[in-house]
Amino acid sequence: MTTPLQIGFIPLIDAAALIVAVEKGFTQAEGLDVQLVREVSWSNVRDKLNIGLFDAAHILAPVPIASSLGLGHIKVPIVVPLTLNLNGNAITVSAALHAAIMAEIDGDPLDPMATARALSRVVATRRRSGGEPLTFGMTFPFSTHNYQLRFWMAAGGVDPDEDVRLVVLPPPFMVDSIASGQIDGFCVGAPWNSIAVDRGVGRILHFGSDIMQRAAEKVLAVRQQWAEKNSQKLAALVRAVFRAAEFAEEPDNRNEVARILAKPEYIGVDADVILRTLEGRLKIAVDGTIREGSRYMLFASENASAPDPLQAAWLYAQMVRWRQTVMSAEALKAAQDVFRPDLYEAAFGRVGKPQMASQAIGAFAGPAFEPENIEAYFAALPAGQGKP
Amino acid sequence: MAAESSPKIAIVDESPIRAAILEEGLREAGFTDVVRIDEMQSLLSRIYALDPDVIVIDLENPSRDILEQMFQVSRAVRRPVAMFVDQSDAASIQASVDAGVSAYIVDGLKKERLKPILDLCISRFNAFAKLQDELDRTKSALEDRKVIERAKGILMKLKGLTEDEAYVLLRSTAMREKKKIGEIAQSILTASELLK
Numbered sequence: 081m082t083t084p085l086q087i088g089f090i091p092l093i094d095a096a097a098l099i100v101a102v103e104k105g106f107t108q109a110e111g112l113d114v115q116l117v118r119e120v121s122w123s124n125v126r127d128k129l130n131i132g133l134f135d136a137a138h139i140l141a142p143v144p145i146a147s148s149l150g151l152g153h154i155k156v157p158i159v160v161p162l163t164l165n166l167n168g169n170a171i172t173v174s175a176a177l178h179a180a181i182m183a184e185i186d187g188d189p190l191d192p193m194a195t196a197r198a199l200s201r202v203v204a205t206r207r208r209s210g211g212e213p214l215t216f217g218m219t220f221p222f223s224t225h226n227y228q229l230r231f232w233m234a235a236g237g238v239d240p241d242e243d244v245r246l247v248v249l250p251p252p253f254m255v256d257s258i259a260s261g262q263i264d265g266f267c268v269g270a271p272w273n274s275i276a277v278d279r280g281v282g283r284i285l286h287f288g289s290d291i292m293q294r295a296a297e298k299v300l301a302v303r304q305q306w307a308e309k310n311s312q313k314l315a316a317l318v319r320a321v322f323r324a325a326e327f328a329e330e331p332d333n334r335n336e337v338a339r340i341l342a343k344p345e346y347i348g349v350d351a352d353v354i355l356r357t358l359e360g361r362l363k364i365a366v367d368g369t370i371r372e373g374s375r376y377m378l379f380a381s382e383n384a385s386a387p388d389p390l391q392a393a394w395l396y397a398q399m400v401r402w403r404q405t406v407m408s409a410e411a412l413k414a415a416q417d418v419f420r421p422d423l424y425e426a427a428f429g430r431v432g433k434p435q436m437a438s439q440a441i442g443a444f445a446g447p448a449f450e451p452e453n454i455e456a457y458f459a460a461l462p463a464g465q466g467k468p
Numbered sequence: 469m470a471a472e473s474s475p476k477i478a479i480v481d482e483s484p485i486r487a488a489i490l491e492e493g494l495r496e497a498g499f500t501d502v503v504r505i506d507e508m509q510s511l512l513s514r515i516y517a518l519d520p521d522v523i524v525i526d527l528e529n530p531s532r533d534i535l536e537q538m539f540q541v542s543r544a545v546r547r548p549v550a551m552f553v554d555q556s557d558a559a560s561i562q563a564s565v566d567a568g569v570s571a572y573i574v575d576g577l578k579k580e581r582l583k584p585i586l587d588l589c590i591s592r593f594n595a596f597a598k599l600q601d602e603l604d605r606t607k608s609a610l611e612d613r614k615v616i617e618r619a620k621g622i623l624m625k626l627k628g629l630t631e632d633e634a635y636v637l638l639r640s641t642a643m644r645e646k647k648k649i650g651e652i653a654q655s656i657l658t659a660s661e662l663l664k
Contacts, residue, residue, distance in 0.1 A: 121532040123570070131562050152536065154561065220533055247512065248537040250530035262510070 084113040085313070088125045089138035091118060091347045092251065093270040093357050094165045094298045096337060097379055098138050101324035103340045110316035118345065121250060122220045130156040135306060136317065138164060141296040142222040142395045145415045148304075151405050152221065157304035161423035162318050163391075164298040164325070166384045168357070168377035169225055169288035170273040171232065173265035174258055177202070177214065178283045192290050192444045196236025203243045217249040217257060217266035225267040227398040228291045234466055235445035240402075241466075258282050269297070270357040270377065271349050277363050278353065284364035289375040293442030294382075296391035296419075307423065318427035325380035334358045383436045387419035390438035393451035401458065401466045412454060475521035475581060476501040480511065482529060486596045490524070493592045499585065512537070522582060523572040524589050527565065535572055560586060567593040612650035619653035622660050 089095040099116065101107050107114045119125045122140060129137040130147055144158035145151075173181065184201040187194030203214060218225040230240040240246055249257055251272050257263045259281040266272075267288075276282030288295060300321060307314050328337045335351075338358060342351035356362050360376035363369065378384040396415035400407045421434040441449050447460040461467050477499055481487040487504045494502050505514055508531045515523065515538075525532050560583075564570060567590040573582050616638065623634040638656075642649040 120528060120530040123532045123536050124527055127561065127565050127570070131565055133565065221537055248534050250533055252530065253508075 084115040085135045085317070086115055086117055086133065087136045087138070088117045088119050088128055088134040090120075090122065090125060090251075092138075092298070093341060093347065093354055094168050094377065095138045095346070096328045096341055096358075097164050097321050097325035098300070099324075099341060099346050100328050100337055101320045104324060104327060106320040106324045106327070107317070110320045112313065112316050112320060114317075122223075126153065129158070129301060129303065130154065132303065132306075135310075136300055136302045138298055139301045140220055140223045141299050141391065142224065142227070142399065143220070144299065144301045145392055145395055145418050146222040146399070146404075148418045149405065149411055149414060151399065158301050158418060159304045159307050159423065160299040160301055160387045160392075160419045161307065161314060161427070162300040162321055162385050163296050163387050163419075164300055164321070164379070164385075166294055166296060166378040166382070167287070167289045167292075167375055168297045169228060169267055169269050170284050170362070171229065171265060171267045171286040171288075171291075172254075172258070172273045172276050172282040173285050174261070174263075174282060177264045178285065181285070190286075190290065192232050192286055193235060195285060196232050196234075196238065196445075198236070199233060200237040200243075203238055207243075213244050214264045215245040215247060215262065217247055217254050217263045217268070219251055219268055220248060221404065222399070224288070224295055224297055224395075225269070227395070227402070228288055228295070229267040230402055230466065231398070231443065231445075232286070232291050234462065237462070239466075255279060255281060271347065271353045274353050274356055274362060275349065277366060280366040283366075284362060284371070287362075287371075287373045287376055289373055291444060293375060294391075294439055295441065296388065296395070297377075299387065299419075307420075311426075314423065315427035318424060322380065322385050322427075325385055328358070329379045329381055331359075383439070386424050386434060386436065387421050388438050389416035389419045389421070390441070390449075390451065392416045392419040393454070394441050394449050397449065397451075397454055397457065400468045401461070403466070403468065407454070407458070407468055412451065416451065474498065474500045475585075476503070476518070477522045477524065477585065478503050478505055478515060478518055478520035480505045480508075480523060480525040480529065480531065480535075482506055482508065483526065486526070486593070489596055490589060490592045493588050494585070497584065497588055511535075521574050522585055523574070524585075525570050525572070526593075527568045527570055532570065538572070563590050567591075568597065569593045608650075612648075612653070615650055615657060616653045619656040622656055 087098065089098055102114050102116055122143065125137050125139055126143050126147060128134045144160050147153065147156050147158045180202045181195055181198045184198035185194055189195060216229055218229055233240050238244060251268050254266045254268050254272050255276045258266060258276055273284050277284060302314060327333055334355060338351040338355040341347050341354050342349060357377060360373045362371055364371045392415050393412060396412055399405045425434055447457055449457055458468055477494060479487050479490055479502065484506060487506065491502045491504060503518055511531050511534050523535060525535060564586060569589050571586050571589060619638060620631055620634040623629055623637060624631060638649055638652055642652045
């Protein structure tokens with residue numbers, strides 16, 4: 081008898097492919113015995129993966145890069161054989177901040193450049209009147225939430241380190257914190273934006289896909305050493321999770337998937353709230369205004385599951401931009417090597433080149449991102465806002 | 469250890485009993501400057517106000533991610549914080565994660581001085597877990613005994629058995645079905661509820 085694979089996850093909708101893989105028997109069909117372990121913090125998931133208590137984990141896309149480069153913690157080479165989802169975050173603001181932004185806005189409220197510029201004016205007004213700086217919550221220093229929030233603000237002329245306060249908050253605390261006025265907005269994954277809207281304490285200002293059309297959000301991560309020793313198991317796991325991702329994305333299956341994820345041992349919120357995210361039809365305001373986004377969260381379509389080194393390079397560039405590390409060509413290369421399309425392709429018996437070339441990040445502002453021209457990318461950033 | 473050289477240690481733990489055990493252990497070992505934080509609202513500002521040299525946090529605490537932010541360079545962070553171990557000390561990480569505790573060291577404190585603090589936290593956390601485990605076992609043994617008493621009563625009444633005979637019947641059934649006697653007793657209780 082083999083011991084079950086221990087896979088850590090955080091209760092979020094983007095763990096869907098992993099949870100469905102187990103619940104719908106995709107892992108079993110691959111001969112895998114998997115035990116999912118719910119965790120309370122990203123630090124725990126990272127540490128338990130790094131020291132070998134977990135065989136694999138549902139984790140924020142930047143974390144395996146940080147671990148592999150030894151940023152913020154011990155250095156452990158981690159690899160990503162599959163992306164669990166692209167996109168899925170949203171920026172939610174309090175009713176007061178929403179009103180302030182709308183009073184200043186010049187342009188389409190769905191255009192992140194228009195809202196970011198309006199935010200910049202709100203920030204300037206507050207400073208002149210001697211008010212406390214605005215405070216925004218995000219989930220982890222090495223998170224897409226942190227980078228998306230910063231990217232958005234900086235594009236409008238707000239310096240995220242000087243003009244506002246950015247604080248880390250565990251996702252389940254976001255809603256209470258915005259309700260109590262401790263924070264004015266946040267960037268977090270599903271279902272927490274919807275829960276803030278339902279409770280009448282927040283309004284969804286932007287989908288993550290407004291900021292970037294294509295952003296790796298959560299990934300399946302394993303230790304490099306584990307991947308080398310367990311190539312068969314890894315391939316089986318990649319296949320099982322990919323099939324579950326396809327299953328979860330199929331419109332006919334959404335009700336069932338929402339019911340599975342709603343179980344108390346997984347996410348433990350109403351299936352109805354989960355369904356909105358799966359459908360990409362979100363209630364963005366307490367008055368019931370609905371906004372649809374076909375790119376809200378992608379599991380398998382558009383080749384979402386294949387790990388793309390371009391995404392890794394982009395995340396590394398954000399770490400440099402916001403001074404979590406210093407730029408080096410070797411580290412850039414090492415970061416790109418964390419995302420392993422070869423392992424993904426091998427799981428399906430394909431060798432050699434990936435099926436599809438890298439697809440653009442599609443950020444709403446700034447120059448197109450090309451890892452080979454990273455210095456030019458940094459040079460083109462607006463002065464004073466996180467120029468490495 | 470002289471009081472003035474004792475580093476200031478903040479214990480972040482929502483379990484007051486465990487935090488008390490930890491604090492007591494630290495004080496016994498000569499670390500006199502220990503503060504407990506059990507309120508997670510505005511954790512970061514509490515920590516900045518206290519300005520500790522070492523922060524100890526339990527791993528069941530979602531607020532652990534909040535502490536990770538202190539590694540970052542930003543206006544919100546006054547003193548940079550490092551992880552408690554260096555690259556060479558993987559065994560310490562393993563032991564502390566196993567025990568369910570993590571420690572953060574604030575810039576300026578020598579790593580050698582953290583080691584005894586961490587070791588003490590690990591042993592106290594393990595001791596607490598053992599205590600908890602024993603308590604749970606005692607509780608469930610007590611619970612079992614009550615259930616068995618009631619099941620015996622039902623068997624005596626329904627089958628006209630003596631108390632000893634009822635117990636023997638429970639025990640032999642448990643052995644035959646490879647179950648605990650408490651489980652068999654519980655199923656008798658459940659069945660009798662259903663058949664009422």
